Amino acid sequence: MGRDSIEVVASSVAGQQSFDGELFPLVLECRTASAELQSVEQWIHDSRVELDQQARQYGAILFRGFPVATDQDLDTFIRAFNYPNFAYQDSLSNAVRVNRSERVFTANEAPSDVTICLHHEMAQTPVYPSRLFFFCEQPAEQGGATPLCRSDVLFDRLLGEFPEFVADCESKGLLYTNIMPAENDPTSGMGRSWQSTFRAETREAAETRLKNLGYSWEWLPDGCLRCTTPVLPAVMEIEPGRKTFFNQLIAAFHGWKDSRNDPTRAVTFGDGSVLNPATMDAIARIAEELTFNVPWQKGDVALVDNRVVMHGRRTFSGTRKVLASLVAMDA
C-alpha cells in the first residue's frame, strides 16, 4: 500500500470571480483516480506551506475530487495541514453546533429557510479563527451554496465609493450588541445560550467572563442576556497596503434577527453613533456582486482564510450536511 504521489491541478468551476486577472476562489482538483487518503495526507503535508500562502493570496481554495467521504476522512485531511485547532467550546460564537470529532462539527444548525449573511467568522468577538474548513458531506436538493466574498476587494470598492464611512470605520471601530437566550434555541442562527457561550452555569460566572472580555451587559426579565462588546476594529490590515473589511457589519445589520434580536440595534460605531441604513444596504449589494457561491458537490472541501474572505449560507431544500472546522490564530 503505497503513499503514491497524487496529481493535483488548478481547475475551474462555473461562476468563479476574477479580480485583477486572479481567479476567486482557487480550485484544486485531484486527478488521480481512486487516490488513497494516505497519499492525500502526504501531499498536503508536503504542500502545506504553499497551500497556506495560496489560501491567503486567493482568499479561498476549493479542493475537488479528493477522497474525502466521511467526517473522519475530513479530520485526517485537516490534520495534515498542522494548523492549531480552534475549539467551539472556547469560542464566543452565537451559532448552535454539534461536534463530530474534536475538530469537526456541523456548520450552523439554523433552519433551511434562514439565510446566513456574509460574515467573517466571529469578527464580532475579540477571539476569532484565522482560517476555516468547510466540507460537503451531502449537498442540498436545491440551494444551500456557501457564498464567499473577498473582503479586501470589498474594502477597496468601499474606499472608492464611501470614503467617509470607511474613515469612520477605521477611526471609531464598532460595538456589537446581541441578546442570548437562557437555553439553546435551534430555530435561530444565533441561538446559542449565554451559558454555553460563556461556559458558565451561573450568572456570576458569566459576569466574571464578561468582565474579563470587556463586555457590558444587562439581564432581561425573561432570563436572556443582552451584552455589548468592547469597541472592536472594523478594518484589518493583513499585510502592508492590503486591508480587509474585517467586521460583522453586513450580518449584524441585515441578519441578526430572531425572536429576541432587532438587527437595526445590533451594531453601532464605537462612539455609539448609528450607521446609515442606506450605506449599509449599498455595502451589502456590493458584497453580493463580488460573491462566489460554492456549488457544493459531495466530497468538496474548502479552505477559507477568515481574515481575507467572508462566508455565509444560502437557503436550501432537502437535507444539507456541511461540516466545518476552525483554525486558531498562529501562535
Ligand code: FE2
Ligand atoms: Fe460562519
